[in-house]
Amino acid sequence: MAKAAKTTKAGATKSAVPTESTRTDGRKALLVYIQPDLILAAKDVAADNGENLFAFVERTLAKALGWKKPRGSKRWVP
Secondary structure, eight states, rough: OOOOOOTTTTHHHHHHGGGOOOSSSSOOOOOOOOOHHHHHHHHHHHHHHTTOHHHHHHHHHHHHOOOOOTTTOOOOOO
8 A cells, every 4th residue: 555645734745845946046936827828829929039938928027017127137126
C-alpha cells in the first residue's frame, strides 16, 4: 500500500507548498488563469515583437499601471 502524502499544519500537501525562489533577480512566479484566446494572442504579439511571453506580459502590465523602467535599469518603478 502506498504511503499517504505528508501534510503541513494547514493541511496542504508538501508538494502544494511553494518553495523559496532561488532567482537572483528578485522576480517571483505568479499563476493566473486567462482565457485561451488571450494567451494565444499574447504569444503571437510577443513573437512578432521578438520577445518572450513573460517579458511581453511584464511590459504590458507595467504600462497599464503607469510604471516606468529607468534607462539602464532592469526593474520597473511606479
